[in-house]
Amino acid sequence: MKSKKINLLKLLLTSSVAISCAILPVSCSLLSNDNDKKITIKNYEFNNLSSEYTIESKKLNLSFVNDGNVPYVNLLQMINSLDGFFDKNYINFSTNILFSELKITTKFGYISFNWKTNKITMPNTYYEYITKSPGKTNFNKYLKSKSYYSKDFNKNTIVIDLKKYNFDILYHNGNVLLPLAIFNLLFCSTNYYNLYFNGNKIYGCDFDIKSNVQEIPQIRNGKFQNSLIPNDIVEAKFNFTALLIDYFYGLKENNNINSFYSTISNEQKQRMLSQNPVISTKEYIKYLYNLNDLHTWVSMPSFYNRKDSSIAKDFYEYTTNKRERIYQSTIKYLKNNKLNNWVIQTSKENRELFEKYGVRFISNNTAVISFNSFKTFQNLNDNSTNKGFSEDTYLGFANAMKLIKKNLRNMKIKNIIVDLSTNGGGDMGAMQRGLGFITDEPILNKTYNRLNEEINIRSVEVDTDGDGNYKNDAYSEYNWYLLTGVNTFSAANTFTSIFKEMKLGKIIGQKTGGGAASILPVVLPDGTSIVISSNNLSVTMKNNTIKSIEGGIEPDIYLEYKDFYNDQKLLEIIKNK
Numbered sequence: 187m188k189s190k191k192i193n194l195l196k197l198l199l200t201s202s203v204a205i206s207c208a209i210l211p212v213s214c215s216l217l218s219n220d221n222d223k224k225i226t227i228k229n230y231e232f233n234n235l236s237s238e239y240t241i242e243s244k245k246l247n248l249s250f251v252n253d254g255n256v257p258y259v260n261l262l263q264m265i266n267s268l269d270g271f272f273d274k275n276y277i278n279f280s281t282n283i284l285f286s287e288l289k290i291t292t293k294f295g296y297i298s299f300n301w302k303t304n305k306i307t308m309p310n311t312y313y314e315y316i317t318k319s320p321g322k323t324n325f326n327k328y329l330k331s332k333s334y335y336s337k338d339f340n341k342n343t344i345v346i347d348l349k350k351y352n353f354d355i356l357y358h359n360g361n362v363l364l365p366l367a368i369f370n371l372l373f374c375s376t377n378y379y380n381l382y383f384n385g386n387k388i389y390g391c392d393f394d395i396k397s398n399v400q401e402i403p404q405i406r407n408g409k410f411q412n413s414l415i416p417n418d419i420v421e422a423k424f425n426f427t428a429l430l431i432d433y434f435y436g437l438k439e440n441n442n443i444n445s446f447y448s449t450i451s452n453e454q455k456q457r458m459l460s461q462n463p464v465i466s467t468k469e470y471i472k473y474l475y476n477l478n479d480l481h482t483w484v485s486m487p488s489f490y491n492r493k494d495s496s497i498a499k500d501f502y503e504y505t506t507n508k509r510e511r512i513y514q515s516t517i518k519y520l521k522n523n524k525l526n527n528w529v530i531q532t533s534k535e536n537r538e539l540f541e542k543y544g545v546r547f548i549s550n551n552t553a554v555i556s557f558n559s560f561k562t563f564q565n566l567n568d569n570s571t572n573k574g575f576s577e578d579t580y581l582g583f584a585n586a587m588k589l590i591k592k593n594l595r596n597m598k599i600k601n602i603i604v605d606l607s608t609n610g611g612g613d614m615g616a617m618q619r620g621l622g623f624i625t626d627e628p629i630l631n632k633t634y635n636r637l638n639e640e641i642n643i644r645s646v647e648v649d650t651d652g653d654g655n656y657k658n659d660a661y662s663e664y665n666w667y668l669l670t671g672v673n674t675f676s677a678a679n680t681f682t683s684i685f686k687e688m689k690l691g692k693i694i695g696q697k698t699g700g701g702a703a704s705i706l707p708v709v710l711p712d713g714t715s716i717v718i719s720s721n722n723l724s725v726t727m728k729n730n731t732i733k734s735i736e737g738g739i740e741p742d743i744y745l746e747y748k749d750f751y752n753d754q755k756l757l758e759i760i761k762n763k
Contacts, residue, residue: 218286218302220356225363226250234270234390235404236379238320241270246388249363251356255416256711257383258356258363261288261299271379271390273318281362288362292316297372299364301357306346306372310338310638311721314376325562325615328580330656332628332645340639346433351425367426367711371434380709384408384489393707402486403493410489414461415712422711424458427470436636436703436719440736441477463490464500467714471497471504474716478507480675481705481719489713513699517608517673520750527751545586548753550597552760554669555586556605560612560620560677579616583623584650587661601760603667607695607750611676614704621681622648624690626660631684634732636721641732666691667760669750670741676701680724682739687726693741694759695750702736 227249234241246267248257262279265272276293286302295312348355348368356363366383374380378393385408415423428446431438443449450458450473457469467487474482483505487495497505506514528546529537540546544556563578590599604624614631621629628645635642647656670682670693679698686693703719710716726733743763749755 217283218357220301220354220358220363223356223358224252225356225358226253230383230386230388232267232388232390236390236392238322238392239271239318239379239390240321241268241390248366248383248388249358251354254418256418256422257366259366259369261290261362261364261369263361264369265290265373268390271318271377272316272373277316286357299355299362301355301362304348304353304355306348306355308344310344310640311376311635314373316373317377317379323562325613327562327615328619328622328649328652329615329646330649332647333643334645335643336640338638338640344637346429348429351429352421353425353429365422365426365711367422367709368429370709371426371430375706375708378707380707380715382489382709382713382715384713385410393705406486406489406493408489410713411491411493413463413490415463415466415488415490417461419712420459420461420466423466423714424455426711427458430708430718433637434706434708434718434721435482436721436723437477437479437482437736438636441479463488463712466712467491468501468504470710470714470716471501474718475505475507475510478509479719480509480513480699481701481703482717484714484716485707486713486715488710509699513673513675516671516747519747520608520671520673523748524751528753539589543586543589544582545589547597547599549757551599552601552603552757553590553599554603554605554756555583556608557582557620557678558608559610560614560616560681562613562616579612580619580650583620584652587623599664601665601667602661603669603694603756603760605669606674606678606681607669607671608673609675609678609681610673611678611701614677614680617677617681618646619648619650621684621690622650622659623661624666624685625688626658626662627688629684630688631680632725632727634723634725634734636723638721641725641727643727665760668693669695669745669756670698670739671696671747671750672699672738674698679735679739683724683726683735686739686742692743692763693739694743694756695741695745696747697740698738700736700738702734 227247229245229247231243232246233243244267247260247263249260250257265277278291280289287298287300289296289298290313292313292315294315295308295310297306297308297313299306353365353368366381370381380391382389382391382405384405387408389405391405431443431446454469454473457465460466471484474484484497487497536546546554548554557579560579561577563581618629618631628647630643630645632641632643648659649656650659668682668685668691674682675698679701682693682698685691702723702725704722705717706720707717723734723736726735743759745755745759
């Protein structure tokens with residue numbers, strides 16, 4: 187029924203313009219279009235490699251302008267073709283030919299494309315909530331939304347002027363065409379999915395391409411491999427990166443970036459615009475890693491590099507920065523410290539308990555639970571309690587608490603330290619479920635969208651025992667502590683921030699490593715895959731003052747790294763708190 191409405195609308199618009207032109211033929215010349223351009227349409231096989239979305243294999247059209255190499259997509263056609271990814275129940279299209287505009291309205295917002303001005307307009311970024319729910323992983327399992335508050339600090343409409351970046355929105359023979367890279371960024375990347383065009387086929391893939399090792403050769407096996415990058419692709423890559431940094435990089439202010447173009451020297455620009463894929467890739471890696479941002483990295487070279495090329499193998503020497511070096515040296519020190527001060531000296535029974543449950547007992551009244559990341563098991567369900575603590579945070583926490591409640595060796599545990607000192611983050615749903623074991627109070631998660639200039643405060647309740655009842659589930663009878671350090675990063679940094687702001691207990695150790703932004707996976711026009719800090723930042727807010735937690739969270743009680751696995755030091759701190 188919806189498609190019929192859309193077709194009827196397009197018919198009415200076409201008819202309306204035709205009638206107007208018949209009466210006032212001069213007005214036809216005022217209608218903007220790109221029919222004078224040569225558009226070549228080519229069909230490519232599409233294969234979906236995502237386990238989260240069911241999209242059937244099919245042929246997809248890509249358009250090329252004036253015999254160029256930059257692929258464009260028919261905007262409406264592409265959204266309709268990816269019907270296993272986009273939820274078309276929440277999407278409406280309207281084309282206003284007189285105003286040269288295509289408007290896509292979704293459940294929570296809209297985005298419009300003006301092919302005369304080459305501008306993209308939106309009131310906010312809520313238009314992007316147009317996908318179906320992931321099919322296998324329920325990231326909101328055992329979470330129930332309690333309240334939601336939003337405040338917009340700037341009512342101005344967001345306008346992206348593509349002319350500044352030498353991109354066109356085309357209107358050709360009644361179809362709106364958009365560069366594939368920009369379509370990807372606006373509709374796919376923001377939903378942790380991307381389209382990859384390697385010259386032979388188009389692939390759809392979930393965000394973390396690094397975890398899909400078996401598919402990487404498949405994606406990279408295209409006709410572009412080991413060849414010079416065409417000039418128009420090189421220029422599109424450079425200009426697309428400028429657009430990306432200017433509008434979608436969440437830490438612009440932290441890095442004193444006014445615009446991408448203004449931060450690039452002529453020498454850098456020359457190397458970025460090199461047709462040699464090795465020179466170009468190296469320069470982009472150097473630029474991105476020099477941002478000193480652990481949420482920004484390059485995950486895969488372009489399709490013009492060798493088929494077997496990888497960042498780790500060919501460009502590793504350019505992938506470190508000051509922050510990364512501190513992070514790596516500290517985690518190495520902590521692991522050695524743990525090995526020498528605890529693993530070697532403790533009993534076999536204690537080691538086995540730690541390996542299975544992530545729990546170590548440091549006295550008759552104090553236990554430590556360790557989590558190195560926040561994870562959601564793909565097929566999380568009520569009967570998955572045999573999963574280890576390293577596979578799923580919720581199940582790991584539940585099993586750890588069952589062990590502690592067993593009263594092993596007649597111990598009467600009163601104090602629990604959650605060790606996040608080597609926790610590099612993970613998904614936010616798992617992080618919130620973890621906090622639900624500590625408190626029955628609704629978990630307050632505060633985020634700020636830099637592009638929207640809007641703060642969102644969401645509170646959730648957690649069903650820690652999986653019985654459908656969200657009340658009185660937490661283990662609030664214990665005294666809770668956190669152990670943190672520079673490797674407490676990203677979602678673990680947010681966990682620490684919420685723990686402190688809600689006054690759930692004391693934080694022991696060193697300042698956390700920061701990482702306030704969620705990540706945005708992006709594919710550049712030559713196929714280079716990168717990840718950047720997005721506009722969505724975890725923050726604290728007090729008296730209407732918003733503060734990013736990018737710089738980390740200070741502990742309540744400082745502890746030297748050498749004493750992180752010194753049980754006596756930890757017990758002294760708890761005793762004297």
